[in-house]
Amino acid sequence: MSERPAPTRVVVLGGGTAGWMSAAGLAKLLGPLVTVTLVESEDIGIVGVGEATLPHIRGFVERLGIDEAEFMRATHATYKLGIDFRDFGRIGDSYVHPFGTFGEEAAGVPFHHYWLELQRRGMAEDLGHYSLAVSAALASKFRPPTADGSLTSTYGYAYQFDATLFGPFLREHATKNRGVERIEGKVVEVRQDPESGDVTTLVLESGREIAGDLFVDCSGFRSLLLGSTLGERWEDWSPWLPCDRAAALPCAHISEDFAPVTSAIAMPAGWRWRIPLQHRMGNGYVFSSQFISEDEACAVISDAVDGELLAEPRVLRFRAGRRSKSWNRNVIAVGLSSGFLEPLESTSLYLSQMAITYLIELFPVGGQIDARDRDEFNRLVDMEYDRVRDFLILHFHATERDDSEFWNHVRTMQVPDTLAEKMTLWRETGRIEKYSDGLFYDASWIAVYLGQGVWPQRHDPRTRLPAPEQIARALARLREAMIEEVAAMPGHREFLTANVQRLAAAP
Ligand SMILES: Cc1cc2nc3c(=O)[nH]c(=O)nc-3n(C[C@H](O)[C@H](O)[C@H](O)COP(=O)(O)OP(=O)(O)OC[C@H]3O[C@@H](n4cnc5c(N)ncnc54)[C@H](O)[C@@H]3O)c2cc1C
Structure with missing residues (x-):
């Protein structure tokens, strides 16, 4: 009988949604083949938006052994049957992508x-x-x-939930039920093996060192391991997807009844979302800073929402694209550190979920990475990003709108x-x-x-x-x-x- 290999030491850097999804998923589905340690810094914080999902998330929650109703209650979730698009093809048009x-x-x-x-x-x-x-x-x-x-x-159906509650819910689950160790602290140095270039150790501000065999980079837009340390190339897709900012703000419900959909309403310099949660409505204006300033966008979204404002608009900055490879050496990027495509079709958490699923399928049990597994992972992740990219571009390009510079740009661009x-x-x-x-x-x-x-x-x-x-x-x-x-x-x-x-x- 063959002996079980020593567990692979997995270190997850980042405690946003991607980090906790990775930690919980790897610990549950690889069990004794891994030990999982997650490092996060509350000082740096998380993106904390991302309220709409795709039906695949249900399978993820189920595979973790989480009760749906408990999860929905903890994250103030509602059900989602699709996306209600308004004013995209022409002003006044509407359709649901179910x-x-x-x-x-x-x-x-x-x-x-x-x-x-x-x-x-x-x-x-x-x-x-x-x-x-x-x-x-x-x-x-x-x-x-x-x-x-x-x-x-x-x-099928998906969920709409409070993005600031999903990570903490998974954290509780992963640390209590799955043996994930959480370490609070800011990583200030990343050590690499001088010969192979593999990452060996994360050093915290406190001086504490965290060694590992495999590093899952969930450090968000910073991409500390894959981008900053290993210098993995960024592929810029902003010529096709020019939205690079969002002004997000919650408001109160104006009615007890709300539809089980995310609304996407086209705007002169982008589009805005409207997402019903149990306790409030999520809103945000996703826009291109080439065509409208941040201040103007904040004013527009504040005027556009229909319930009592519950906060000031919060501006988030991003760019469309992805790293050339999501797995390089012994670093695998999951979430925003691997790439970002704007939230029009609620695809980001899906992309994290698929990266985790592929990693589990191709996991280097025993710590030895097979180059064929790494290549296959990168091929699959690329395929996922490419499909989403084309589908998103279609929503902007397939329009008759000629009422603003933004729509003229996306209508006439080469796809x-x-x-x-x-x-x-x-x-x-x-x-x-x-x-x-x-x-x-x-x-x-x-x-x-x-x-x-x-x-x-x-x-x-x-x-x-x-x-x-x-x-x-x-x-x-x-x-x-x-x-x-x-x-x-x-x-x-x-x-x-x-x-x-x-x-x-x-x-
Ligand atoms: C405007 C907008 C709307 C979105 N809407 C949706 C949506 O509707 N649906 C959807 O699926 N997705 C959406 N997303 C994407 C979604 O928010 C992200 O995919 C998700 O939050 C995962 O983020 P993350 O965990 O990769 O990064 P983050 O949330 O940024 O987490 C990064 C983590 O890394 C840690 N960290 C970074 N550097 C260090 C360091 N040096 N030391 C220690 N820790 C460090 C931070 O503390 C943090 O814990 C949206 C994104 C944006 C910007």
């Missing part, structure tokens, strides 16, 4: 082709009417999906070839590029293309085999079934109160 599908394919032809055929004949209702997630979101209703293959299993090819395929055939890894599949692309007025020149000719009336009847039946399902769902607030807040009331 966590779910539109209709069903029939005779091997995807639903949206039938919808396009009826649309051409003036016989279709709005595309969102054929998505249960959209229909429920617009009615401010919520119920978790089923897994029985029926209509009620055609959507990456990978996106240009996807858009050409769509425009010429109504088809979505197929892939089976990373984020954003057909329904997501269809929602944004059609929601922002990018119409294909043709669609699948097989949609003309059935009589149009027959297709119209099938769609009408689907619509009726959706109306019935939505009518039977509880309100979002009602469901939250019953299933999450009841824990708060428990003795």
Whole structure:
């Protein structure tokens, strides 16, 4: 029988969301193969924004063995069925990008082709009417999906939570239940092996030294290990994603009822978010400093929010891009230290989650790093970033807006070839590029293309085999079934109160 190798000493630098997700995930899923120590400095603090997530986060919370209701109560979370986009294609337009599908394919032809055929004949209702997630979101209703293959299993959900509470919740969990050691202190020196260049030790202001075999850099935008120490190159994507600031501010709810969605409302120099939490509304103006000053953006967002202001706007600065490699030598960057893509599709925590998942799958058990594993990790992380990048750029580029310099810039800019090819395929055939890894599949692309007025020149000719009336009847039946399902769902607030807040009331 082979002996278990000595545990790999993992040192996580940073106690933001990425740091605590990494520490909790590695400790739980690698168990005795690792010891995990996390260093954080309360003086430096965390970014502390990032309220909206994707459905994948549920799997992460579940794999950690955390009870959903307990987690939602602790982080003041609400449910999210998608993102409600306003004014992106044209001022006055709106559409929901749902966590779910539109209709069903029939005779091997995807639903949206039938919808396009009826649309051409003036016989279709709005595309969102054929998505249960959209229909429920617009009615401010919520119920978790089923897994029985029926209509009620055609959507997923995510959470919207208070970002300042998620890290501390994971910290409590990781230190109490998973044996993670937390060390408070500021890292002032990073020692490297003179021969290999591997990081060996972090030295704190107090003089304390923390040695490790593997270092997970979660130091945020500073990227202390991967960027500053190892000098990993930064790939700048700001020519395509020019937003580089956000002015965030919370306000009170104006109504007891709120929809289970994140709102993204286009603005003259970017867009603003509106995220309902249990106790308040999160807001922020994501803007490009090339087109509006910080002071102006703060004034605009303060005027735009609809509830009583609960704080002054807080400005955050960032840039779009990523490090060329997220894993270099024995340093793996997770979170903002590896890259950042603006929060339009709530993808940052997903990117952290995937980096942690890939690291666990390719983990150098016993401490010996295999270059093939490192390369594979970097390939997978790059793929994830590239997919998100193209999808985000689409939201800005696919517009008819010409009412501000910002929109003129993004409408007319040259986009990456990978996106240009996807858009050409769509425009010429109504088809979505197929892939089976990373984020954003057909329904997501269809929602944004059609929601922002990018119409294909043709669609699948097989949609003309059935009589149009027959297709119209099938769609009408689907619509009726959706109306019935939505009518039977509880309100979002009602469901939250019953299933999450009841824990708060428990003795
Ligand atoms: C405007 C904005 C909106 C966002 N919205 C979303 C969203 O809706 N959804 C989403 O998924 N994501 C969103 N994000 C991203 C999300 O906030 C981050 O991915 C997440 O907070 C992870 O941050 P982090 O842990 O990498 O970095 P940070 O929160 O910055 O944490 C860095 C940590 O490193 C520590 N540290 C740094 N240097 C040292 C040192 N020398 N010694 C010791 N400790 C050190 C700090 O103390 C801190 O603990 C948003 C980001 C921004 C800027």
